[in-house]
Amino acid sequence: MKFYVSCDMEGIAGVTLREQLVRGEPLYEEARRLLTLETNAVTDALLDAGATRIIVKDAHGNGFNFIPELLHPGADYVMGATRVENRFPGLDKTFDGALLIGYHAMGGTPLAVRDHTMTSQGWQSLRLNGRPIGEIGLDGLLFGLQGVPVLFVSGDDKTCAEAANELPGVVAYETKTALGRHAALMKAPQRARSELQAAVRRAIENGNRPKPLRLDGPYELTIRFLHTEQADARRYDGITAERTDGLTAVYKSDHLTGLLAAAF
Ligand SMILES: [Zn+2]
Incomplete structure (x- = not known):
């Protein structure tokens, strides 16, 4: 194994x-x-x-x-x-x-030790296909x-x-x-x-092991930044990357790894 x-x-x-x-x-x-x-x-x-x-x-x-x-x-x-x-x-x-x-x-999780997603300095939270992740x-x-x-x-x-x-x-x-x-x-x-x-x-x-996690595309990843300058520093083409407000960027792709590579 x-x-x-x-x-x-x-x-x-x-x-x-x-x-x-x-x-x-x-x-x-x-x-x-x-x-x-x-x-x-x-x-x-x-x-x-x-x-x-x-x-x-x-x-x-x-x-x-x-x-x-x-x-x-x-x-x-x-x-x-x-x-x-x-x-x-x-x-x-x-x-x-x-x-x-x-x-x-x-x-964003209340009362959690060092809650964060990928970075404590830049991002408040992530959503994937509308769901917090x-x-x-x-x-x-x-x-x-x-x-x-x-x-x-x-x-x-x-x-x-x-x-x-x-x-x-x-x-x-x-x-x-x-x-x-x-x-x-x-x-x-x-x-x-x-x-x-x-x-x-x-x-x-465990005889009843969990199944591999799957989420079918297309994918949309929403990043909520801590500061506007972090959102300012990104490039947006209006199609695969879009700024929806001062602190928020949305990335789109049919492929999960491509999406994460573009957004991270
Ligand atoms: Zn860590």
Whole structure:
């Protein structure tokens, strides 16, 4: 069995502050250790469940957050920034499932740790074909293009609620209960890691696995920016890219990856 694991950082147990998420901040070094150990716990659980190939992608910020020396030898790792149309290098139709670890709720979610969609600096929110969408939904669709279902999601309680909504049948594990953008009722990371492993095993052994996520085209992606200058900086042809108000741009395409490449 082959599994693809995408790791973000906001939903990792023990992480709740901006200073833990940004390179150069003193708290960042501790948080990347938490990220690396939680990722290793997932790899251990997948190997226990019979995985023969595991690719783990570092999906936070510039994609270089794992501490390489501490990484579990049982997986291969995608590190560094990649374009959205190649968001999951090495993924193909032979993979049995995907896991989203340490994820966060979509931009605009109330009382969620570091809620955002793709960037906290530029965008308030995204809609795809009229429906609000966050990174769980977007990544679910990208895995779905390869026929790969998302089997498991971890993060705060709002992340898990979003996952249940976007991915019917997914197994979700709460590492913390969010009390605000920078506050949470936390599980101790050591406990979270062992509970996470049990939950991952449940997801793999689940006889009733979720289906790959699909959304038929044509596609329309609406980006709501934080500041007008971010919308000013874009090019609009009036056909595939249009500015509908000071803070909003709409992109259209028949192809999902083409759409994301144009908009991101
Ligand atoms: Zn992140």
